[in-house]
Amino acid sequence: MPEIVTDRLRLRPFEHADLPAFVAYRSHHDVARFQSWDTTYSLADAKAFLASQEGLVLGAPGEWVQLAVPAGAAELCGDCAVRVVDDQPATAEVGITFAPEHQGSGLATEALTSVISALFELHELHSVFAQADDRNLAVQRLLERLGLRCEARLIEADWFKGVWTTLRTYATLRREWRHDPAVR
Numbered sequence: 001m002p003e004i005v006t007d008r009l010r011l012r013p014f015e016h017a018d019l020p021a022f023v024a025y026r027s028h029h030d031v032a033r034f035q036s037w038d039t040t041y042s043l044a045d046a047k048a049f050l051a052s053q054e055g056l057v058l059g060a061p062g063e064w065v066q067l068a069v070p071a072g073a074a075e076l077c078g079d080c081a082v083r084v085v086d087d088q089p090a091t092a093e094v095g096i097t098f099a100p101e102h103q104g105s106g107l108a109t110e111a112l113t114s115v116i117s118a119l120f121e122l123h124e125l126h127s128v129f130a131q132a133d134d135r136n137l138a139v140q141r142l143l144e145r146l147g148l149r150c151e152a153r154l155i156e157a158d159w160f161k162g163v164w165t166t167l168r169t170y171a172t173l174r175r176e177w178r179h180d181p182a183v184r
Contacts, residue, residue: 002058004067006114009107011067011080014053018068019046021076025099034133035097038161059123061086069098069111077102080115090126092119096139103138113146120174127173134166143170147178 004011014022025031026041037045049066056065061084071077078098085091094115098108119125130148132139144150148170156164 004114004118006110009069009071009111009114011069011111011114014050014066014068014079016050018070018076019043019050021099022046022049022068022079025076025078025097028100030100031097034136034139058082059084059092059119059125064095067111067115069107071102071107077107078111080111082115082119084123084125090124092125092128094119094128094130096142108142109145112142116146116172116177120177125174127171128177129169129171132168132170133160134168140168140170146172147176148172 020043023041023043023046026035026037026046027039029039032039032041052063053066056063058065058067059082064081064083067080067082068076069078069080076099078096081095081097083093085093094112096108096112102108116128119128128148129151130139130143132143134153140150149172150168151171152167152169154167154169156166158165158167
């Protein structure tokens with residue numbers, strides 16, 4: 001899978017060396033709170049995740065493809081996820097997860113911008129969407145900052161971690177997306 005390079009980042013497939021940092025932020029309460037995993041995320045879970053990524057291709061319909069986001073040459077600071085849906089042509093769902101100590105640095109904005117730009121420019125997708133828990137104000141602000149519009153607010157539509165939660169769906173079309181010259 002080719003890398004996505006920006007001014008400050010190099011998004012790439014996960015490597016075994018990423019797993020300790022991956023486990024650290026995935027098991028953090030503030031990160032796991034709005035995600036499908038729990039704070040009990042372990043190294044064994046991370047190894048199974050790494051194995052599940054073998055052979056996956058960014059832009060191909062099917063499974064979630066995760067891109068590691070290291071902070072320069074340093075430790076992993078987060079990841080971006082992409083799933084090209086197989087029931088709608090040229091449509092992808094995206095997600096992002098960052099370690100708490102790297103949130104608020106602008107790196108998540110840069111990473112997700114570069115992924116969406118790559119999906120539109122390199123893979124010629126028609127639309128990209130993201131879903132956010134209504135309580136996750138930080139990700140809502142991120143998606144709005146990128147120019148995605150809130151297209152739906154589904155009240156108590158998702159039974160998640162033992163409670164009914166409200167979901168927001170954000171989206172943008174290729175023709176609406178602003179070109180990102182930082183992607184090389």
